Amino acid sequence: MTRMITYRDAIQEATAEEMRRDSGVFTYGIDVADHKRIFNSSKGLVEEFGPDRCFSTPLAEDAMTGFGLGAAINGMRPIHVHMRVDFLLLGMNQLVNMIATHHYGSGGTMKVPMVIRAIIGRGWGQSYQHSKALHSWFAHVPGLKVVMPSTPRDAKGMLIAAIRDDNPVVFIEHRWLYDAVGEVPEDCTSISLEGARVLRPGKDITVVGTSWMNVEAIRAAQILEKHGVDVEVVDVRSIAPFDSKTIIDSVKKTGHCVVADNDWVHCGFSAEVAAAVYEACYKQLKSPVARIGYAPVPCPCTRPLEDEFYPNAIDIIRSVESKLGLKPIDLSGEDFYSYENKFKGPF
Amino acid sequence: MKDLNIELYRKLYLIRKAEDAVRRDYFSDKMKTPMHMSTGGEAICVGVCHALANTDQVMGTYRSHGIYLAKSGETDQFFAEMYGKATGMAKGKAGSMHLTSPKSGLICTSAIVGTTIPVAAGAAYANKMQKNGKMVAVFFGDGAIDEGVFWETLNSACVMKLPVLFVCEDNDIAVHIPGKDRHGYRSISEVVERFDCTVFTSDSTDAEVIHKLTQDALKTIRDSGRPAFMHLKYFRYLEHVGVNEDFNQGYRDRIEYEKWRAKDPVDLQRAKLLRWCKEDEIRAIETEIESRIEQSIKKADAAPFSAPNELYEDVLA
Numbered sequence: 176m177t178r179m180i181t182y183r184d185a186i187q188e189a190t191a192e193e194m195r196r197d198s199g200v201f202t203y204g205i206d207v208a209d210h211k212r213i214f215n216s217s218k219g220l221v222e223e224f225g226p227d228r229c230f231s232t233p234l235a236e237d238a239m240t241g242f243g244l245g246a247a248i249n250g251m252r253p254i255h256v257h258m259r260v261d262f263l264l265l266g267m268n269q270l271v272n273m274i275a276t277h278h279y280g281s282g283g284t285m286k287v288p289m290v291i292r293a294i295i296g297r298g299w300g301q302s303y304q305h306s307k308a309l310h311s312w313f314a315h316v317p318g319l320k321v322v323m324p325s326t327p328r329d330a331k332g333m334l335i336a337a338i339r340d341d342n343p344v345v346f347i348e349h350r351w352l353y354d355a356v357g358e359v360p361e362d363c364t365s366i367s368l369e370g371a372r373v374l375r376p377g378k379d380i381t382v383v384g385t386s387w388m389n390v391e392a393i394r395a396a397q398i399l400e401k402h403g404v405d406v407e408v409v410d411v412r413s414i415a416p417f418d419s420k421t422i423i424d425s426v427k428k429t430g431h432c433v434v435a436d437n438d439w440v441h442c443g444f445s446a447e448v449a450a451a452v453y454e455a456c457y458k459q460l461k462s463p464v465a466r467i468g469y470a471p472v473p474c475p476c477t478r479p480l481e482d483e484f485y486p487n488a489i490d491i492i493r494s495v496e497s498k499l500g501l502k503p504i505d506l507s508g509e510d511f512y513s514y515e516n517k518f519k520g521p522f
Numbered sequence: 523m524k525d526l527n528i529e530l531y532r533k534l535y536l537i538r539k540a541e542d543a544v545r546r547d548y549f550s551d552k553m554k555t556p557m558h559m560s561t562g563g564e565a566i567c568v569g570v571c572h573a574l575a576n577t578d579q580v581m582g583t584y585r586s587h588g589i590y591l592a593k594s595g596e597t598d599q600f601f602a603e604m605y606g607k608a609t610g611m612a613k614g615k616a617g618s619m620h621l622t623s624p625k626s627g628l629i630c631t632s633a634i635v636g637t638t639i640p641v642a643a644g645a646a647y648a649n650k651m652q653k654n655g656k657m658v659a660v661f662f663g664d665g666a667i668d669e670g671v672f673w674e675t676l677n678s679a680c681v682m683k684l685p686v687l688f689v690c691e692d693n694d695i696a697v698h699i700p701g702k703d704r705h706g707y708r709s710i711s712e713v714v715e716r717f718d719c720t721v722f723t724s725d726s727t728d729a730e731v732i733h734k735l736t737q738d739a740l741k742t743i744r745d746s747g748r749p750a751f752m753h754l755k756y757f758r759y760l761e762h763v764g765v766n767e768d769f770n771q772g773y774r775d776r777i778e779y780e781k782w783r784a785k786d787p788v789d790l791q792r793a794k795l796l797r798w799c800k801e802d803e804i805r806a807i808e809t810e811i812e813s814r815i816e817q818s819i820k821k822a823d824a825a826p827f828s829a830p831n832e833l834y835e836d837v838l839a
Contacts, residue, residue, distance in 0.1 A: 237640070238639075243644055268637065272634050278838070
């Protein structure tokens, strides 16, 4: 049976179900067991599983990242949670030098089944230390899997798969997606960590999205549909391993590609997508690949500048129009996402 | 007493002679891996590892020949890894700085200072959760105490009541910088004692003394349910990386070395053994070890390198 649930509840359900199934699964991190429970994504866990399997830690991201490695080597399945991706930077040494290399460096004799959940912040003045995504950093390093689901169904299924996976998985969640509601089958189990998903089929142009940018891409597609443009939206979902085939198949069909990455453009994941498309679709492309991302500056606090910093559905619409040689649509009557309805901060 | 001292000597002699062989053969350029030698520090690796059960776990640094040999007792995979061969413990992918032997309990070593300290805490948490009674000992130098992650882990392990033994091998030198230029405190033992953690200290080069001290530390961990910290002094005989002495470099004094050399852990233990053993009994032990080392080196030299496709194996499980 399928129900409508939020992304945050999907995360909570996946964690609770896996902790019930496997006594080796535990979840920990700064504030994981406090009264706010990571925006309620770890709700009820300490009550059901006790403080040995769901606990808040000292403010020691570096040590606690290495802690996960040690527990994983010894057969546990840690889920380390960071309320912001930015905080994970304090654990980068462990993640890159230790966790990503341990299986290889041990000649394949030891495994590191570890999940690192990290949340991208945005809005209400999060500014430049609470808003980074950094998936391209993590995905650059061999030995790590990196996923960023954008729907409740994928959040649940991919988190289950990440917990069951015998490799370290960086699982990146967007704070604004926490209130997204979507269909999640009651018996939802594992969804592959490898593979993009076509969120909306279309024939005129391909928009490739990561994380929140899929929400913007879907809104853009809805508006463009009213003007006779049929947009295919492909959610990358998995940054590493990267399923370029789904994207390439789409672009071979449409001949146009816009990459809307929830990150900066320079040296970012959008370049990887563009390269894959150029390599495979050179003859089918009817226009150059366009890349949309953050402005090349640190994220500012104040709303008017923040609005300039982030790309949105309007940017996607304008890019699509330019590729297809269309006149700009009058968008004055359209509604766009405004976080005040859902997200009032402070965090 | 005799049996214990013979066992300790076997391990001390194995480490010293294996490293002597590395020093002898290093300039053939067949061992293309940066060597950080344990020579001079054998009493600590042997004393601590011998106090642990076979199933107990250890972690170390890039200077881990000693704990690898003390914990595993094997030399075939050891030398094969030094030679970069397919028969090495990591098929040549790890080299001298990343030795592991999970079946002997050596589960992590690292070339980034301090990085295995928190890994030990996590391993100890898993052992505690699994109620398997295993202990974890993590070896690190005094340079690691300069790193933030040492303090993060010490604090976390104390508050989380983890069964972990911190073993600080203090040679008073981090690469080439002496402790007095790095330490903003008078005594590390005094600082660590302020944590919820029992501290044991020694400057002995007698493996039997370190062995006894480690047994006491392990008992304290079991009784108190809290970590213990061993602060153990030794002298690094050779250069930071490489197989040579470096007293001609001007940053440390040969006189200090001579003082420590007079109580060398291997010689000291051999002299003790003469209380219980005849000279030819000791020679027999030594000859067996020397012969095993030479056979392992021959096998390593003759073994094949990994095939090119091995490059891509074991990135992901």
